[in-house]
Amino acid sequence: KDDDGDTGGGKGAGALKTGDGVTATTIPLGVLTDMTGVYATLGKSVTQAQQLYMKQLNDDGGICGRKVQLTIRDHGYDPRKAVSAYTELEPKVLGFPQFIGSPFVAAQKKRIDGTDKGLVIPQAWSANLLGSESIRQIGATYDYEMINAVDWLVKSKKVKSGDKIGHVYFEGDFGENALAGSKYAADEAGLEVVEQKIKPTDQDMTAQVTALKKAKVKAILISAGPAQSASLTGVAAAANLPVPVVGNNPTFAPQLLKTQAAPALLKNFYFLASTLPIGDKGSGPAELAKTYSAEYKGDLLDNGIIAGWAAADVFAKALEGACKDKNLTREGVRKALLSMKSYEEGFGITHDFSDPAAPSTKESYVLRPDDKAKGGMAVAEKAFTAPAVEGYTPEG
Amino acid sequence: MTEDAPEKTADAPGQTPSLEVRDLTVRFAGLTALDAVSFTVAPGSLHAVIGPNGAGKSTCFNVLSGVYRASAGHVHFGPDELTGLPPHRIAALGVARTFQNIALPPYATVADSLMLGRHRLTKAGFLAAGLRLPSAAREAERHRERVQEIAEFTGLERYLDHPAAALPYGLQKLVELGRALCMEPRLLLLDEPVAGMTSDERRRTAAVIAGVREGLGISVVLVEHDMGVVMRLADEVTVLDFGRRIASGPPAEVQRDPEVVRAYLGDTNNSEDAEEGVTS
């Protein structure tokens, strides 16, 4: 019986210190994804992107003369499966470039920080995961996105001090973390937030819109799923409440542009993200889009691809760093990542990983649906950081 | 967790009290099943209640055993008022019954059905049974012996480990009787106990019922359409028709009562029916 210990791998390659499953030939990494559950949309893109990245990486000779090897477990967003999958892979892998479902990451936080200490990159941007050396998100957390969103609404004259803005959000960390941001920013800007909490089973936003209409909101923030944002935008338009709808992270999917809601979305919907959209002309996205489509023909392009790719890239960079420091262990990888102060993955944002307590960036782009662009998204305003973020400390 | 320790076990057999039914009335949406019916069952006697189908006999039993609520009237069993008590409280007073339409758990063995009859006489609650306290074990042992006795008495010993549903109708009737006896009742209500038996089976069952009365000296109320059995066993007969009492008295009289003949027996064949099942 192996005791999750530093026994794996020999002391090969000079004084290179290895462990945690790293052998003379391979660096095993774990991927805990959801390809059959509620986040299947995200999971598929992220995973495929990461597989693509690692394939290229290995073709170029891998890292430290070793091939990187992904072991994938699909937990279908079932907590018990997720926990089991982590328990199964943890002893065998150096770290996790993907772990979908922040509740599950949170569930393992204790073990990750306490005993395992392997680098985990969650595909979830909730601030309650901040503050750990081993759990590192890439990009702004939900709350920062919403702060930026509010700031943008104000400075683009869509709302003014004294106005009300609505915020429709999912029960759970995604929505409620986003709400924390919007509330903070609203206070700063002298706005009032009208809350509408929903569950994934609420797919008809009529009642919510009615309530917001009653409250005379001037803009609506939404932190929910694509179906909800489509319904919300559609109903708002139909119920002549022609206000801007601003969403963040997974609230938009290009598929929506094929539905009834398309016109409304094109007209009123905005979207905050801390990367360029996949459809952007910029070199990074364009190239990725090309190679990805070449690999997975017919698969839709969405921002999950970028997220996955970026995570893989960051992990790889950290591995290289660790390799340089002759310390290809979990500890080494962590250290290497902490030393990455200005990392630019080619998606338009510079990240700083030196402070585990802060997100790697506080910047966001404002995007808009665009039925011509790949991935259905185009930049409406380039990356910026709301002044308000300075005073803000995420509750973690 | 002695969730259902029997409420009242002040029923040392022997001083069987008398059963008083006073102006018992039961109404259902649209019809009156029992209309101010009164009769008294003397301690240790066998009282037959007969009458046409739908006369209200089973309804009467349902009230006596707490399954139905009476719309009016009273039932006294010695000092206790039965009307308004829930079934299990009435059972705790020593009132047992059988059902006209067999009501046995289909897959439970006959032995288990009989042991269920001991429920009110035993105490083991969740804790005792769960922790297998010796007291519970001893209790179970003692009562299994008694069940064996009663099985032999009713002639069921051969079927103790058969599931009830696999037994023919007549035997199932007998199991019901046995289960009622296992309650060590002071008052026994039998709803058509010999229905669906051949006449010598009827005779045997009749013998059992007689034996119960002699052996235990308890009161029995008998609903039965087999006049032979009624004539042989009953000390007193009450006749119902459309929920009203149309006659009562010793069997021989009642059988001659023209009302009864008209409403129930029909003159064509009562002699023949009377023959049925008569012995000794």
Place this chain on the structure above:
Amino acid sequence: MSSRIRIGLIAAGALVLLALPFYVDRFWLQAGLFAMAASIGAIGLNLLTGATGQLSLGHAFFLAVGAYGYCALADIVPTALAAIGAVLVAGAAGGLLSPIAGRLSGAYLGIATLALIFIGQHVLFNASDLTGGYNGRDVPALNIFGLSFDDTETVVLAVPFESMEKLWYAGLLLLAACALFARGVLRGRPGRAMNAIRDHRVAAGVMGVPVARLRAWVFVLSSMYAGLAGVLLALIVQRTTPEYFGFALSLEYLAMIVIGGLGSVAGAVLGAVFVSLLPQLFDRYSESLPLVSASGTGGIAPGEASSYLYGAAVVAVVLFLPGGLVRLGSAATPRALTLRKKEPTDESAPA
């Protein structure tokens, strides 16, 4: 199978179970522990649904009460007491439901209890300061007389014992105790009364069984089992999250008892093991299944394959083993008798 052989088998099985932590790794122990927790919960549900005929879809709620109750109580009392307290709280929660549990039955009770889940989850999400809201709560490690069930290594016979290893034995102990208790209940006086209620409510009442009260008590008892299962689960996962205690979980428990065998303890355990291990096995080995392509290579993902198989298995077992897995072994309790067994032979038919 003769009782001697049977005892022999049981002893052997026990030995294997006791030895396992020295040989298998954390994943398997954890899987095993999940199965144990499930077994305890399933036994509880089988007392209610199998033996008393009271369909319940709200089991997940009581699991949640147990799990969160433990976390909450651990703030104020020693963890050992907290565990006991949590079980009692779960029982109390069941008791609060007795007006419904006592009166309803069948599908109506089933779906009425379904309400508990949604209400429960709502509370879990919103009563943040007690439940930690969407974040859930860290589960303080159980600590009995200085022996702490956390991840601090205690080396036993050159094998480092972490939480899973220690919990393993605790789990075994609890499961054995719960199973024996339930078996006693089922074979004893309460069990007979419960079956009577299931088979013929009115007759049961007339036989002296206080129907409503007994139903309520059984509901309490099964809730306590669920509570205990919840505590154990919490200790295994070391974190409670609201999502987990949902509709799906309740259905899982229902599936367990039906697959294992309604109304019998052995059935509950078999079913629990079946239902909680199968998906994990499928997940772990699904790459090696035919016509399955590893996650993310398109085609049928392992996750999908495993849920296909799981669903099919559920159907197959129920269809082809009516009466459940217990039929396989002779572990059937007398209560699981069918008409097939023990019929009168024709000699015994009366003349």
Place this chain on the structure above:
Amino acid sequence: MPHAALQVGALTAGYGPVRALREVTLTVGDGAVVAVLGGNGAGKTTLLRAISRTLGFHGGAVAGGEISFGETRLDRLAAPEVVAAGVVQVPEGRRVFARMTVADNLRAGALGAPRGSRSVSLERVHDLFPVLLERAAQPAGLLSGGEQQMLALARGLMAQPKLLLLDEPTLGLAPLAAERIAERIREINRQGTSVLLVEQNAAIALRVASEAYVLETGRVALSGPAAELAASDEVRRRYLGVVDEDAAADAERIADAAPVLRRWQP
């Protein structure tokens, strides 16, 4: 209606290991009324189940022999097809649809019958059992035992059978009602329906029937014209309960043999 007789040849049937019927052979001539007597567990119900092909519902099966009604081999059909062939059973223990109204129970009975004739047969059963008209709207489960028995019988008649299988039709009926049933059976029979009558009330059965069979533990023990059987001592004693001396003595013995139950000392 086409002439048809029920032929049961060397029928063997049982439930799992239990042999409930062995080599039973019996005939119900067209337009005849045949009675089957027998003690508990003799196999009477099993016989009817075998004819109606409902043994399967009880984990039983036909092991051998054949059953034919006119040209049709019943033992090759499924239960509903047997009904379609004109063989209708009124099962033991009523089995009325408790939650359906009396009226709907009767409609259910007519499902097997040709559509047009329903109103006719409805009238017939109503003047046969007036109580069913009064209670038309009441859930059948709330009827009294005997009323349910009447309903069960009426439901069977609604199908306008060529052959009617009756399993203890007078069970739980008041003497008067039982008498009326007996008359009605004759009447139905006069109208051209053959009847196979399983009955504990041998007095009535033998009076109604033209032929009779006596089953004992699954075998045909006696058979012949009803009148002859009614005359035989065996039948008189065991099924008619008519007492001659030795029978009385015998009965005495039974009574004594029956152990007395002593009080239970807790």
Place this chain on the structure above:
Amino acid sequence: MTTFFELLISGISLGAVYALIALGFVVIFRATEVVNFAHASLLFAGGYVTALLTDDIGFWAALIVGIAGAAVVGSLVEFLVIRRYRGRDHSVLAIVTIGVDIVLLTDLTRRIGTDVLPLGDPWGDKIVQIGPLAIPETRIAALLTAALVIAVFLLAFRYTSWGVAMRAAAEDREAAALMGVRLGRVSLSAWAVAGALAAIAALFLTVFPTPGLERNTSLVALKAFPAAIIGGLDSTTGALAGGLIVGVTEAMVTGYQDELSFLGRGLGEVAPYLVMLLILLARPAGLFGTRELTRV
């Protein structure tokens, strides 16, 4: 005040959709006394077929095919699974349907993948203005359809031989067989019908205001449970009433979330269950359900 009416309207129209789903449960329950957990996946199947074909053969044709398709799926479930079950315990059959549901859902979600499929209905996002109130045409259509379909079934159950046979079979299979009821056909037809109903429900569940059929659509079918129970599991009228009650409760509670925030937010989904509990306390068999009879 207009807010109230707007909420009322949106509640009723949403409720109509729930009613349609609930009716599916009711049909199966009445015919077989089985609580059908696979109904969600039947619904999903119908919607999926419709969505696939709508572009090629036009909406109405696609809808017909979808309905037929779901009916076929339903029949298959009955024929391949339900019919094979030899036991008599209905709660066990319910578990079988859970298994079926898992398989069907897995397959359908796999096919749908990450897509959001519009059904290409003629109503689009058109709105009917009644004074200050705006009602989507889709929902008016839903309400009418629900009322119509439910009326039809009410009559069918009461007055057709099919209905009688179905109820008889549900209560006592053997006795029904003795009446000449072909048990197989009856339950087959019931499942086919349930499938068809599910497909219709799927349509109204996925048109405006919701963007289209997607993998989470089936979750919504859960809400039909309280609807069916509130009305009474064996009552068609109940399905309508229950559906409307659930819809309105949900809309109201959501709309007045601010006023109710002390109960915690997002109560919209929970409220129907609370209502259900209250109703069950008063009427253990739902509003229109038949109480179990205790006659011995």
